[in-house]
Amino acid sequence: MSMIWKSTTAIFLFVFLVSGNIIGQELLSVKKSEFIDNVPDRRSEFAQVKEAGDLYQKGIGYVAQSLNLFLNAHKLNNYNPELNYNIGVCYLIAGPKEEALSYLLAAQTEDAEISADIHFLIGLAYKYQNNFSDAIIHFKMNKEVIQQKKYKEHQELLPISDKHIQECRNGRDLLENSIDINLKLVEGNVNSEFDEFNPQIIDSSLFFSSRRGVEKDSRSPEDQKFFEKLFKSSTNNLSIKEVNKEINNWSENVNSTLLAKFDKEHFVFYSSDSGLGDLFFAEKVKGKWQLGKAIKFINEKDSRESSASLPLSGDEIYFVSNRKGGFGDCDIYYCKKDLHSKWSKPINIGGDINTEFDEGDVFVSADGSKLFFSSKGHNSMGGYDIFQSDRLQDGSWGSPQNMGFPINSATNDITYSEDENGNFYFASERSGGKGGFDIYCNKQPEPVVKEEVVAEVEEPEIPAELIPEVKIDVPLSLPLANLNSETVVLPETPVKQELVEEDFVYRVQIAASRKEMNPNDLFSRYKGGDVIDHLFVENWHKYTIGGFLTFKEAAQYRDACGVKDAFVVLFKGGYRLGIARRPFEAN
Structure with missing residues (x-):
C-alpha cells in the first residue's frame, strides 16, 4: 500500500529568510469542478481563486492581497481542502500567523492526505499560538510520516522539524518563567x-x-x-x-x-x-x-x-x-x-x-x-x-x-x-x-498617587441585649460534610511525561482486509482475550490491539500474541501514522 500525497508541479522547498517566513512554498491547485460543486453562485468567485494564485506567485509582497481573495472565495465554499490549505499557508507568511491553524486543520479534516507537509504546517500554526506541546506533536508526526513513507524529496524538513521541536521546548521553559514587564x-x-x-x-x-x-x-x-x-x-x-x-x-x-x-x-x-x-x-x-x-x-x-x-x-x-x-x-x-x-x-x-x-x-x-x-x-x-x-x-x-x-x-x-x-x-x-x-x-508604570490618610473613628459598641436574635433554619435535605472523615490520598502513577503529553501510542496490528472480517475468522486468527479495535483507513479494514507507551512493550506483546505476521503500528490519538519498525525517538 502506498499513500499518494497531493502537490503541485514543484517540490515543496522551505527557505527561511531574515523575516523567518516560509518562502517558495507551493500552493495547491484548486480544481474548478470541486470548488463549484454544482453551486452556480461559486462560478464568479472561482475567478478570485485564480487571481489569488497569480498574485501569490509574484512574491511575498503580494501574499496579503492573495489571502484576501482566497478568504472571499472561502465564504462560498469553506469545505474545499485545497482552498483551506492555501489560506493557511498565506496566513503563515503574511500573518497573523496563528490564524493559519483553523484552516490547516480544516484541510486535514476534509482530506487526511492533503499534503506530505501538513503536520509541519500545523506544527508551525500551533507554535505561533504558544501551544508548544501540540506543536511538538505535529513536528514529530511530520518526521515520522516522512521517514515511514520514505519521502526523499521532503528530507530537508527533518532537521528543520528538529530545530522547531527544540525551540518549542525552549518556549515552554521561557513561558513558565516570564518576566514582569509591560x-x-x-x-x-x-x-x-x-x-x-x-x-x-x-x-x-x-x-x-x-x-x-x-x-x-x-x-x-x-x-x-x-x-x-x-x-x-x-x-x-x-x-x-x-x-x-x-x-x-x-x-x-x-x-x-x-x-x-x-x-x-x-x-x-x-x-x-x-x-x-x-x-x-x-x-x-x-x-x-x-x-x-x-x-x-x-x-x-x-x-x-x-x-x-x-x-x-x-x-x-x-x-x-x-x-x-x-x-x-x-x-x-x-x-x-x-x-x-x-x-x-x-x-x-x-x-x-x-x-x-x-x-x-x-x-x-x-x-x-x-x-x-x-x-x-x-x-x-x-x-x-x-x-x-x-x-x-x-x-x-x-x-x-x-x-x-x-x-x-x-x-x-x-x-x-x-x-x-x-x-x-x-x-x-x-x-x-x-x-x-x-x-x-x-510601558512606564503609572505614577503612584498617595492616598489621603483618614483617621479611623472608633465605633461605639452596641449592647448585646439590643441585637435581635436571628434564627436560621437549615433544610433537612441539605447534605452536610463529614468533618471527621479522613483525607483520601490517591497514589501517583509514574509515567513518561512527554509521551503522555504528546499522546503517542503503539498498537499491535493482527489483521488487515479489503472486506470487513466476520468475528469467526477474526477470532480464529487471534485467540487472545484482549479488545480488538477496528479501524477503516485507506480503504482497508485494520484490526489492532492494545495501547502501549513504548515500542518495547508493544514488540513484546507482538511476539507473544500468537499471530505470526503481527506488527507494531504508531498512532497519535485516532490517527494512524504507519508501521513502527523501531522505537519512536522522543527527542
Missing part, C-alpha cells in the same frame, strides 16, 4: 499594516524604518515589498515625517535605514541596492542630510554589512556581516579605536555569542556595559529572539541570556535599542499589532 505598541502613526522596525532614539526623536507604500511606489526585487523608507517622530508629537525626502543623493529604489549616531556630526546608515549592503556615513550640511562616504574599515566587497552600533565613548563599533570565516551565515564583529584614533580591522566577537545560525541587529548600550542582539541560535523559541550579554571585568562579554517573555515570542523579535534612560524599543511580528513587524516599547 509592553505597548508605540503610539501615533508609527506602526502600519506594513513592516516597521529598527527604532532608534536620537536627539529626542524616534527614527524608524518602514516598508509602507502605495501601489505606484517601487518594490524590492528580492521580495516584492516596498523599499524601506526612513521616518522620524518627535517623542512629544504623534505625527511622523519621512526623512528620505530630506536627504541629498538619495535613491528611492534602495533599502536603507539609520543605524546609530557615530559622533557629534555623523551618523551611520545601511544602504543596499544590489542584494548586498554597506555602511555609510551621513551628516547634516546646512540643515539638510547628506549621504556621505562608505565606511571603508568595515565594508567588504562581496559581503553584506547590515547593522551597526556604538557606545557614547565612540571607541568601538559593533556590526553584523555575512563575510566569510564566521560561525554562521551572519555574525557579529567589532572594531576598536587605538590611542591614535585609528580603527582596527574587524574582529569576530567569538563563538560564545555567534552561533551556526544567524545573528543580527546588534545594539550596545550608551555606557558600553550591555550588548543586545537578535539570534536564531542559543535557546531561541522561534525565529529571531533578542538576547543580552553583559560586559565582564576583563572587557569580554558574558554568556548571552534570552530576554524571555514578553519581550520575545514564537515569532521574530528584532532590532532592540535603548535610550540613555533605559527605555527600550524593538520590533516584533507577534499578533496584536497593526500588521507585519510593529514597534513596541516598555
Whole structure:
C-alpha cells in the first residue's frame, strides 16, 4: 500500500529568510469542478481563486492581497481542502500567523492526505499560538510520516522539524518563567499594516524604518515589498515625517535605514541596492542630510554589512556581516579605536555569542556595559529572539541570556535599542499589532498617587441585649460534610511525561482486509482475550490491539500474541501514522 500525497508541479522547498517566513512554498491547485460543486453562485468567485494564485506567485509582497481573495472565495465554499490549505499557508507568511491553524486543520479534516507537509504546517500554526506541546506533536508526526513513507524529496524538513521541536521546548521553559514587564505598541502613526522596525532614539526623536507604500511606489526585487523608507517622530508629537525626502543623493529604489549616531556630526546608515549592503556615513550640511562616504574599515566587497552600533565613548563599533570565516551565515564583529584614533580591522566577537545560525541587529548600550542582539541560535523559541550579554571585568562579554517573555515570542523579535534612560524599543511580528513587524516599547508604570490618610473613628459598641436574635433554619435535605472523615490520598502513577503529553501510542496490528472480517475468522486468527479495535483507513479494514507507551512493550506483546505476521503500528490519538519498525525517538 502506498499513500499518494497531493502537490503541485514543484517540490515543496522551505527557505527561511531574515523575516523567518516560509518562502517558495507551493500552493495547491484548486480544481474548478470541486470548488463549484454544482453551486452556480461559486462560478464568479472561482475567478478570485485564480487571481489569488497569480498574485501569490509574484512574491511575498503580494501574499496579503492573495489571502484576501482566497478568504472571499472561502465564504462560498469553506469545505474545499485545497482552498483551506492555501489560506493557511498565506496566513503563515503574511500573518497573523496563528490564524493559519483553523484552516490547516480544516484541510486535514476534509482530506487526511492533503499534503506530505501538513503536520509541519500545523506544527508551525500551533507554535505561533504558544501551544508548544501540540506543536511538538505535529513536528514529530511530520518526521515520522516522512521517514515511514520514505519521502526523499521532503528530507530537508527533518532537521528543520528538529530545530522547531527544540525551540518549542525552549518556549515552554521561557513561558513558565516570564518576566514582569509591560509592553505597548508605540503610539501615533508609527506602526502600519506594513513592516516597521529598527527604532532608534536620537536627539529626542524616534527614527524608524518602514516598508509602507502605495501601489505606484517601487518594490524590492528580492521580495516584492516596498523599499524601506526612513521616518522620524518627535517623542512629544504623534505625527511622523519621512526623512528620505530630506536627504541629498538619495535613491528611492534602495533599502536603507539609520543605524546609530557615530559622533557629534555623523551618523551611520545601511544602504543596499544590489542584494548586498554597506555602511555609510551621513551628516547634516546646512540643515539638510547628506549621504556621505562608505565606511571603508568595515565594508567588504562581496559581503553584506547590515547593522551597526556604538557606545557614547565612540571607541568601538559593533556590526553584523555575512563575510566569510564566521560561525554562521551572519555574525557579529567589532572594531576598536587605538590611542591614535585609528580603527582596527574587524574582529569576530567569538563563538560564545555567534552561533551556526544567524545573528543580527546588534545594539550596545550608551555606557558600553550591555550588548543586545537578535539570534536564531542559543535557546531561541522561534525565529529571531533578542538576547543580552553583559560586559565582564576583563572587557569580554558574558554568556548571552534570552530576554524571555514578553519581550520575545514564537515569532521574530528584532532590532532592540535603548535610550540613555533605559527605555527600550524593538520590533516584533507577534499578533496584536497593526500588521507585519510593529514597534513596541516598555510601558512606564503609572505614577503612584498617595492616598489621603483618614483617621479611623472608633465605633461605639452596641449592647448585646439590643441585637435581635436571628434564627436560621437549615433544610433537612441539605447534605452536610463529614468533618471527621479522613483525607483520601490517591497514589501517583509514574509515567513518561512527554509521551503522555504528546499522546503517542503503539498498537499491535493482527489483521488487515479489503472486506470487513466476520468475528469467526477474526477470532480464529487471534485467540487472545484482549479488545480488538477496528479501524477503516485507506480503504482497508485494520484490526489492532492494545495501547502501549513504548515500542518495547508493544514488540513484546507482538511476539507473544500468537499471530505470526503481527506488527507494531504508531498512532497519535485516532490517527494512524504507519508501521513502527523501531522505537519512536522522543527527542
